[in-house]
Amino acid sequence: MNQGKGILVHCEVSGGELSGIAKELLGIGSKLASDSGKELSAVMIGAGLNGAGQEAVAHGAQKVYVVDHPLLADYLTDHYLQAMERVVEAAGPEIVLLGQTTVGKDLTPQLAFKLNTGASMDCVGLEIDPDNGRLLMTKPVYGGNALAVQICRTDPQLATVRVKAMPPAERDDSRQGEIVHLDIEISEAAARQKKVGEERDSALGIRLEDAKAIVAGGRGIGGEEGFKLLGHLADELGGVVGGSRPACDNKWISDVVQIGLTGKIVGPELYVAVGISGSSQHMAGCAGSKVIVAINTDPEANIFKYAHYGIVEDWHSIVPALTSRLKQSKGG
Amino acid sequence: MKHIIVCMKQVIDPETPLSLFKIDSETKKALPPRGTPPVLSPFDENALEAALKIKDTEEVSITVLSMGKKLSKAVVRSSLAVGADQLVLLEDPAFEDLESTQSAAVLASAIRKIGDFDLILCGIQAADTNAGQVGHGIARILGIPSVNIVRNVKFIEGGGKIEVERVLPDGYDIITVDAPALVTVSYEVGILREPGVEGFLAATKKPLTTWKAEDLEIDPAQFQKIEILKLYCPERTSQCEMIEGADIDAKAEGLVKILEKEKLI
């Protein structure tokens, strides 16, 4: 082993358990570690993390650095950066991986600039260059119309990984690992940022990211009324409704259900895209769905390049027809 | 008067149809499509809109800062037409295709040269790099706090602090931050307002300053951390099975059968 140097992955914890992206990071981290003969460690930052460290071990981390502090309950840049720097100092990694999440999108570039190194954001592919051991980072550019393979000239090499782009690590409770608790001193008084309130969208039922089926509507739906009909279809499919950017911009549906490059990344069993043209920015958020069905009046629409099944039809007629068919097939 | 600086990048129109989108794998960059003018990166337009919303409620001065090898004056001037007060352009061959660390260094040095400010606004990410890094870099170089992915921003306590709504997957947090600060703005702020005729007329009279690399005494090459080894377009071959049918009901039935077969219902 390379004097404790190796790969460090940031694991987000929610409700005391490893998040999905954390498992995906441990998956790719394990692969990179075994390809390069390096050690895999994990870092967890938060408040009341309890057993999550052991869960990271079960998912392949050989060492887990835990920074647990009441003031780390909410994400604030300065506090998290301080914690992350402390861990990087202790672990001395060559590669640091985070998720392309609310936290990762802020913490990663902050850390890169603080450590005077570089980062590649939103990677969909990571491998070690067999010739020189550097990390090859593949990320979408131009809204996903092209892919760039990048390297970082300095250490540590930082990258964020797109959600649902890589297979999660398998759990194996027989794995052994070391858990290291690190203390940091943070004071609320010195903080330049403060959380003073919050607002949560309670209308949200099942989280889009966890839904088995999603019916997504685009500009072609034309208004709020149409989304009600999509809702009925989603109900029959046991799923939820999402939208493209124009649908959210026009307030036909809540901003929190935007799917795409700058919205949610989803991977349901079934994705029904209705009145959506299939821009690369939208597809960045749903291309990983198992089965994609497209409903569009334009047979040339780009969405049919991604879809597994297509219907060229006006949604006004096919959506209600589908909904009642599904009702019948359930009833009988 | 409070001073807001908005960083706006000129990019190839991200809504260019895929059939017109071409790259040069040799030089590893996208080729501007013929006949499609560049645009201001969409989230940077949201950032400008956030600044204009503040200007709707109190007296502020807005400077738009844009950097590139060669900038279209018509495109950058559109920001003056909707209400920005002055334009600072950084134009130099040395400013072509910079990576985030380099862009942040150049923009931060220009901001230092501009002087006093209370708030810097950036987009959450540029439409070409899809990175979302430059804002963080500017904040770090200037030693000011920052808040990422924000849907609403205003001055409070007479301008000593800034209050923002930071977007989360299921809602938002309200965060206060000491001024001066940098904030990256998301689309939830709302689309950029349209200019009126008077706006265009007024724009021609507003100040425009252009600086080159030597004016900033900066050589971006020295800051490079990330290198692009390869640029390519992902291949996509359609495997779509079209569901045909004599009428709507036949098509609906066809799809239901498939969903049953795929065990999705």
Ligand SMILES: Cc1cc2nc3c(=O)[nH]c(=O)nc-3n(C[C@H](O)[C@H](O)[C@H](O)COP(=O)(O)OP(=O)(O)OC[C@H]3O[C@@H](n4cnc5c(N)ncnc54)[C@H](O)[C@@H]3O)c2cc1C
């Ligand atoms: C930096 C950046 C980030 C972006 N991020 C996102 C993102 O996260 N998510 C996102 O969705 N977009 C995003 N976009 C916007 C994206 O580029 C597209 O503009 C957007 O996805 C188009 O949405 P749409 O398919 O709903 O609309 P359109 O492209 O206008 O397509 C509407 C479709 O509806 C069809 N239609 C019309 N009437 C009917 C009918 N009666 N029945 C059936 N079909 C009908 C039309 O044939 C057409 O194909 C981003 C853009 C940029 C530049």
Ligand SMILES: Nc1ncnc2c1ncn2[C@@H]1O[C@H](COP(=O)(O)O)[C@@H](O)[C@H]1O
């Ligand atoms: N060349 C540029 N000129 C002006 N602003 C820029 C430039 N490059 C980046 N920015 C700002 O930094 C933000 C993030 O860019 P990026 O890190 O490349 O995604 C953009 O939304 C702009 O606000």
